[in-house]
Amino acid sequence: MEEVLRIEDLHKSFADLAVLKGIDLAVNRGETxxxxxxxxxxxxxxxxxxxxxxxxxxxRIVMNGRAVGRAVDGKQTYSEKExxxxxxxxxxxxxxxxxxxxxxxxxxxxxxxxxxxxLDPAECARRxxxxxxxxxxxxxxxxxxxxxxxxxxxxxxxARALAMEPEVMLFDEATSALDPELVGEVLGTMKExxxxxxxxxxVTHELGFAYTVADRVLFLSEGRILEQGTPAExxxxxxxxxxxxxxxxxxxxxxxxxxxx
Amino acid sequence: MEHVWDFSALLNNKQLLLIGLRNxxxxxxxxxxxxxxFGMLVGAARYSKKPLLYWPSTVFVEVFRNTxxxxxxxWFFFAFPIISPFDIDAFSAATxxxxxxxxxxxxxxxxxGIRSIERGQxxxxxxxxxxxxxxxxxxxxxxxxxxxxxxxxxxxxxxxxMTSLASVIAYxxxxxxxxxxxxxxxxxxxxxxxxxxMFFAIVFPLALLVQRFELKHKAx
Amino acid sequence: xxxxxxxxxxxxxxxxxxxxxxxxxxxxxxxxxFGVPLGLTLALLRLYGNWLVRIPVGLVIEFLRSTPPxxxxxxxxxxLPILVGVEMDPFKASVLTFSLQSSAFFAEVFRxxxxxxxxGQxxxxxxxxxxxxxxxxxxxxxxxxxxxxxxxxxxxxxxxxxxxxxGTISYADxxxxxxxxxxxSYRTLEVFTVAAAMYFVVIFACSxxxxxxxxxxxRPDESARH
Numbered sequence: 034m035e036e037v038l039r040i041e042d043l044h045k046s047f048a049d050l051a052v053l054k055g056i057d058l059a060v061n062r063g064e065t066x067x068x069x070x071x072x073x074x075x076x077x078x079x080x081x082x083x084x085x086x087x088x089x090x091x092x093r094i095v096m097n098g099r100a101v102g103r104a105v106d107g108k109q110t111y112s113e114k115e116x117x118x119x120x121x122x123x124x125x126x127x128x129x130x131x132x133x134x135x136x137x138x139x140x141x142x143x144x145x146x147x148x149x150x151x152l153d154p155a156e157c158a159r160r161x162x163x164x165x166x167x168x169x170x171x172x173x174x175x176x177x178x179x180x181x182x183x184x185x186x187x188x189x190x191x192a193r194a195l196a197m198e199p200e201v202m203l204f205d206e207a208t209s210a211l212d213p214e215l216v217g218e219v220l221g222t223m224k225e226x227x228x229x230x231x232x233x234x235x236v237t238h239e240l241g242f243a244y245t246v247a248d249r250v251l252f253l254s255e256g257r258i259l260e261q262g263t264p265a266e267x268x269x270x271x272x273x274x275x276x277x278x279x280x281x282x283x284x285x286x287x288x289x290x291x292x293x294x
Numbered sequence: 295m296e297h298v299w300d301f302s303a304l305l306n307n308k309q310l311l312l313i314g315l316r317n318x319x320x321x322x323x324x325x326x327x328x329x330x331x332f333g334m335l336v337g338a339a340r341y342s343k344k345p346l347l348y349w350p351s352t353v354f355v356e357v358f359r360n361t362x363x364x365x366x367x368x369w370f371f372f373a374f375p376i377i378s379p380f381d382i383d384a385f386s387a388a389t390x391x392x393x394x395x396x397x398x399x400x401x402x403x404x405x406x407g408i409r410s411i412e413r414g415q416x417x418x419x420x421x422x423x424x425x426x427x428x429x430x431x432x433x434x435x436x437x438x439x440x441x442x443x444x445x446x447x448x449x450x451x452x453x454x455x456m457t458s459l460a461s462v463i464a465y466x467x468x469x470x471x472x473x474x475x476x477x478x479x480x481x482x483x484x485x486x487x488x489x490x491x492m493f494f495a496i497v498f499p500l501a502l503l504v505q506r507f508e509l510k511h512k513a514x
Numbered sequence: 515x516x517x518x519x520x521x522x523x524x525x526x527x528x529x530x531x532x533x534x535x536x537x538x539x540x541x542x543x544x545x546x547x548f549g550v551p552l553g554l555t556l557a558l559l560r561l562y563g564n565w566l567v568r569i570p571v572g573l574v575i576e577f578l579r580s581t582p583p584x585x586x587x588x589x590x591x592x593x594l595p596i597l598v599g600v601e602m603d604p605f606k607a608s609v610l611t612f613s614l615q616s617s618a619f620f621a622e623v624f625r626x627x628x629x630x631x632x633x634g635q636x637x638x639x640x641x642x643x644x645x646x647x648x649x650x651x652x653x654x655x656x657x658x659x660x661x662x663x664x665x666x667x668x669x670x671x672x673x674x675x676x677x678x679x680x681g682t683i684s685y686a687d688x689x690x691x692x693x694x695x696x697x698x699s700y701r702t703l704e705v706f707t708v709a710a711a712m713y714f715v716v717i718f719a720c721s722x723x724x725x726x727x728x729x730x731x732x733r734p735d736e737s738a739r740h
Contacts, residue, residue, distance in 0.1 A: 086640060113645070121643030131638035135656045145642040148652055190638075197642060297597050360718040362675035365689055365710050372696060373706035377517050451580075458582035462682055469584060482592035490577075490585045497580040 034061040036098070037232050038083070038201055043092035045078055052078045054256035056092070060201070063230040067243040067264075070253035071279055076236045079253065080203045083234065084123040085116045096122070097200070121149050124194030128206040130186045132178040138189045139165065139174040145197045164192040168222050184215030188222050195226075202226065204235040240283055244268055252276045303479040304488055307471075314471030315492065321457045321467060324389055326450055329396025336397055337404030351401070358398035364459050367391035371463040388460035392453060400449055407442035408434055444511065447504045454497050468492060523699040524708045527691075534691030535712055541605075541687065542674045545612035549673075552613065553620025561625060562646070578618035583676050587611045591683045604685035608677070616673045623665045627658035664728040671720050675713075688712060 038060040045053040052075045060066060070076045081087045083094060085101070093109055094101045101119055102109035132141050142164055143157045152160075165171045168188040178186050187207060194202060204223065208216045220242050227233055227246050237243065243250055243264055250267040252260040254275045260267055271277050304311070339351035358366065371387035382390075411434050419429035461470035468489055476485035524531075559571045578586070591607035594600070631654050639649040681690030692709035696702040 084641060086637060117643050117645055119643075120641055123641075125638075125641035127634060127637060127641075129634050131632075131634035133635065133638070133653055133657075135660070144652065145644075148648050149643040193638075193642070356718060357714060360721055361710050361713045362678040362689070362717075364678040364681075365706075365713055368689065368693070369706045369710055372693075373703040376703045455580075455582040458584045459679075461584065469582065469588075472585075473588070476592065482588070483597050486585060486589040486593045490581045490589060493581045493585060494577055498576060501576070501580050 036060070037062045037096070039093075039095040040079075040083070041093040041095065043079070043082060043094070044090045045075075045082055045087060046090045052256055053082065053089075056256075056258060058251070058258070060232060060234065062232055064248045065227040065231075065233045065235065065246055066249045066251060067247040068234065068236045068251045068253060069238075069240075069243065069267075069279065071282075074253040075256045076253045077205050080125070080205050080234060080236055083201070083203060084120045084125055085111065086120075086125070117149075121145070121197055122200050124197055124199035124202040126187070126190050126194055126202070126204045126207045128210050130178070130183070130190045130210075132186055132190055132193070134178050137175050137177055138170060138181070138192075141178070141189055142192045142196045145193065150197065160196045160198075164195045165189075167195065167225075168192045182215060183211045184218045187211065187219045191219075191222055191226075201232045201234065204233065204237065206236055206238070208237065208239060238283070240268060240280070252279065254279075297483060299484060300481065301484050301488070303475065303481050304484060307475045307479070310471045310475060311468070311492075314466060314468035317465065318454070318457050318467040318469075318496075321385070321388060321392065321460060321465070322450070322454050325392040325396055325457075326453055328389075328393045329449070329453070330400050330446065332393070332397040333400030334404055337401035337408075340401060340405060341408075354394075355398045355401055358395050359402070363391060363395045363456055364462065366395055367459055367463060384460065384463045384465035387463055388457070388465050392456055392460075395456070396449060396453055399452075400446065403442050403445040403449070404438075407438035407445070410441055411437050441511070444504050444507045447500065447507065451497055451500050451504065454500070455493070458493070517703070519704060520701060521704050521708070523695065523701040524704050527695045527699075530691045530695060531688060531709060531712060534686055534688035535716070537685065538674065538677055538680075538687040538689075539716075541608050541612060541677045541680055541685070542670070544609045545616050545673055545677070546670055548609070548613035549616035550620055552617035554624050556617060556621035557624035557628065558650075560621065561628060575618045575621050578615055579622070583611070583615055584679050584682065586615055587679050587683060604680065604683045607683060608680040608685050612673060612677055615676070616669065619669050619672075620666070623662050623669060624658070626665070627662035628654055630661060631657055660731065663731060664724060667720070667724040667727070671717060671724065674717060674720070678713075 036059050038058075040056055040058040040060075043053055043056040044051070056079060058066075068076045068079065078087060082089045085094075088111065089109070091108065096119065100109070101115065102111040104110075132138075133144065136144065139161050142161045146152045146157045146160050147154075161174070162171065165174050168191055170185060170188055170192065173181060173185060173189070178189070181189065191207075207223070208219050211219065216239070220239060223233070223235070224242070224246050235243075235247070245264075247264050249261060250264050251258050252267055252271070252273070252275070254273075260271060260273045260276045267276065268280065271280060336351045336355060339347040340355065342348050342351075367388055370382065370390040371384065374387070374390070375382040408430075415433050415437065416429055419433040424432065457467055458469040460467050461473060464470060466474075472485045472489035476482040479485070556571055556575055559567050560575065563571065587607065590611045591602060591604065594607075595602040628650075635653055635657070636649060639653045644652070677687060678689045680687050681693060684690065688709055692705050696705040699705065
């Protein structure tokens, strides 16, 4: 299996508050990893460190076998240019969509290819068509975000990230801000991506989704990976007290009965 | 050309400058007090359903908000005395212009402040059996004044700067004194620099206070 | 009362008043032309410069906002030419003063507009790999400018009112013309009243236009969130 991304001993503190206290994780191409954890466990920060929305306090991110940044006196230093280039290869989807309200759906999707990748207009247009179609919203191409439902906005945001043709996609609580009846369409889009072999890191509270879609589930607690494994291992037979407590708190998810053969 | 800064003339004319400073502050204080008071009345008149109150007050506010304050001051100094039954000196002309200007702007602040209080507050007062005046005095104004305070302080900042316009009609406030001294002493650089600094020293702390107040208010 | 109004002088010299009005508009227009881009520059420096830039720029903005325009005008007209040895005429001093003075106010309008844009917009652009400049140009400013338009136009109206000061250094704007006609004709009341009315017509029309525009702009907003 080919490794796309490796996180090595990642630490992140805000002022005096240590949020991540040593995360190690290797992600293979095509793998879908769901990250669970209580609020404040550091799961969003972990995602935001992967594409350097936040600069890690220490540790390394290795993309395709090459460490990001340069080691100076045992500490990684980063040039803004390198980080910008890296972010262009990693897609991110936000809780609040963060679509650009002054642009149509189509313009939102074309913005990255146009401004960052500097592709020619024909290729930008092709990508816009492709990815709007992929999320099933080609018919809304000329709508502004304000004219779209939350679910549609989030699917446009996914198309916007996909149009960069990233190697890894990060989903930061992509369905948490949605009305319950709109969650399904977004999760459906995400599942399709996973089935097509997109490499994905997903922070979510949707345990059912984690169970059916994830290749691997991580449980984060107080800035460390407390437990990880297949969905069945972590969700059905958790070994750690912290994981069990967390799962008990999410009563709405009925764990499938263990299958005996 | 290298200018040698020389502030000695400033010290020699300390007395004149102090008079100017005093007059600036007096003018600002008088106009602020009167303007805020009349502004309340005009603001209330603009709330009235009686056309005899509503229309004159509205015309008054629009005229004074939509003409330059210097035009107002000069009108009261040069034009008004012709039809005025009493004598108009520089101080009264400046006071008239600046007071009426402040009245017009502050009446809008009262109006917006009162409007910003939600209807439920009026209704709660009414339900307790309060009269309109009691609702206004006991329930609405105490809340509205809080919200209006930064805007009033902003008015004070603007007013302090506007008092300098009285120099145009030879009222001996700070700016006028500076002009006089600079022509006598041939030191416009030092004079106008210092007068700008003096205004800055008075106005800026007030402006900072407004900013802090607004921040605090937003945080709440 | 016994005063007899007589507007013949005003009618005779009305073209002078119009010329003055034109000069008022000219100074206002030029000050806007220079003041707006300068204001944007100052706002960006104050927001994103390092502290060596931020602090002096902030100081300059606050100084221009906290001192009377007439003091600035006199400084640029009487003090600056001696200080740096340049030729200065009333027109140049007026445009210079009001460009700088309004740029300080516009800087604050720009800053407020930029700061008001949701952090998520920065996040989204950053995640796409956009640089700060690209984000400002493509994402933040287009949204901010739209929100700023009313504040912006109000400032422009204020500017027009403030330019009445240029008469004090003998630049022939509307108020200056009115004053000189009044001095020579002794029809002070009529002349000043007409001049005030002219200012009112122009400024009131602008204010109404701004209010109409504001009403149109604050229709249910297009913001994507909430």
